[in-house]
Amino acid sequence: GENVEQHPSTLSVQEGDSAVIKCTYSDSASNYFPWYKQELGKGPQLIIDIRSNVGEKKDQRIAVTLNKTAKHFSLHITETQPEDSAVYFCAARGDSNYQLIWGAGTKLIIKP
């Protein structure tokens, strides 16, 4: 079955700098890769996603890149702000199961 590994588990960056979180997946049949953000005391919320037929997708300060050959995808946040502090989860899904397989999460800390 699918396995998703996420790194790092904790990331601390200076406000205004960029943050990158990486995930690798094992099942080459996976073709949908969302990123969810979980703020303290709340449930995860979808922030960006990418299909396997696309290499990169941007939405203002956030972007996701996908390397199908290497089976990894990354979340990029530029010009980080205090409100970016949260736990970020990556996930993968394929056509055969439809259930998301989740990474372990990354706690992003933005230092003032």
Next chain:
Amino acid sequence: NAGVTQTPKFQVLKTGQSMTLQCAQDMNHEYMSWYRQDPGMGLRLIHYSVGAGITDQGEVPNGYNVSRSTTEDFPLRLLSAAPSQTSVYFCASSPRFGRIEEKLFFGSGTQLSVL
């Protein structure tokens, strides 16, 4: 719209006690699911439902029961709580099941401690 509502927000149980975690959504979503979140382990699927009267097991179903008698409600039952069930529980829903890009809508979670 309230979205996905979970109750209670916090609960402390003694080993062997039973309880039901409530989940309700007002978006007429077909798909509902329960996850548990443990440190360093991400989100693990417990049970899910693709419509009223239809439920199925996820990755970690042991010790939990579910039912779906209406589109809106999807309660999770712990029949005999164990310390290993100490976790944060999330209910999530989506409009349909089977579309690759289906977005999940999460409740705010229930923090459960079993002593």
